[in-house]
Amino acid sequence: MSHKEIYEHFHPDEKAFVDRAWEWVERAAERHETKLTDFLDPRQAHILFSLANRHPDAQVLLNGGSAGAERQRAIIAPDYKPLDDEDIGIDVLEITSDDRRISELDHGDYLGALLGLGIKREKIGDLHVTDDGCHALIVKGIGDFLIGHMKQAHRVDVTVSVLPLSALRVVKPEMEEQVLSVASLRLDGVASDVFRLSRTKILAPIKAGRCRVSWKPVEDPSHALKQGDVVSMKGFGRFKVLEVEGMSKSGRIRVRVGKFV
Template identity: 35%
Template sequence: MKNRDSIIRYYKSGDNGALAARLIDLADSAVKGRPYTVSEFVTPGAVQIGETINAHVSSLFLRTDGGYKGAERVKLCFVRDDYDGPVPTDITACRITWDARYRLLGHRDVLGALMSLGIDRSRFGDIIMHEDGAVILTDTALFPYLQQHLEKIAMVSVTVSEVPLTSIPPRQEKVKEIKTTVASLRLDAVVSSGFGISRTKAAEAIKGERVRVNWQPAKGPAQEVGAGAVISLRGKGRMELVEITGTSRKGRTGILLKRYM
């Protein structure tokens, strides 16, 4: 496709050049004759790459499917504009249950159990936690393997069953609005205010590659961020810099943040 090299070069600066190349190859397969192509499960950052690719190919349109409304990790579908048939994404909802007394099991425990089985992260999507279990959106072909091999999570016995995708309610996130001021729009200052940690710890997290901006690795504590930036801190969640509200009398910059709990 045209602009292939420039797209890869742009995303390579954020360590996503290889992913951009794979998605371009996927789109090219549809351009060259396949009615549609479907990716593995990808992050919201990969969706941005898919949208960039789609903007350069007029004969395709982009769909996303994570198994339920509001899914964060989804599959990308590049579909020819002259094709109006079904686009199967082969997603199954896998219900994991355990004794309700073990409520300390969390998202990290479930994710760790899946990774310990040698399952690549691209084979499954969102993990939705409940008090007595979780629902994992997986490749349909992976489900029998999970039924056979996923027996325990953090030493707690679990059972695996399939549930209809239609039984999963739309994702609803708790949002906390934060109106504050910062000395500047440097990333470390915004991370400090939004996540309630010291600026020193914010800088350490950024240098430790625990912070992402718009799903790309942060460039450094001094990186400037603007309205619309989505910032995530591993272990703390993510937030959006919604608006720059002005300058205070003391010269500080007012910002409005939305933190997703």
């Protein structure tokens, strides 16, 4: 398959990942190699699956540590290799504290603390946050470093330990639901309502490449959203289009969205 055929279905910003993913698939199919990736976001997982489907001699197994995990590690292997017993290489980093202020910390506080230690985002999976701490999924092998270096999360003193994946305490992400009445499903229009910003202010981050729709870079403010889309905008947050409920008598569209909190 030519590179042109591969790239025509993907955003130019995704070229580097497409190159790597296609190499993994080719190595599995033609050299009988097995590859365990770091954590992939759902868009990267989709790209990897679509490439593997074009090669009959390769297979992909995804596992993020829990059912419905957003970020998952992938095993790419020859199609004949049994993968059920393969170690997916995920540990649980338990973050706790005696400080009552830990109940005020959120997903961004914990992720920021981990990234602030120089850990790359792809080494961290989903974060399960509760009032008394966090279970962060991490690739095996970095736990000792984090035990030695992670002492605070957003100015709260914390203690960390590494647990087996079987000890994971799963927390489903919370969403604030709201029903909007919009003229259209344009990205800029819906996002400005969700984040309570003027249409003018929402244009800048979109055009600057700080917006992703279902983990795919989108720089066109007029991009039409659809049910199921997850919109993330750096510095503002994320929301999901839960349901397009239909059109009102005045011709406006009722759409139910959930903003991640």
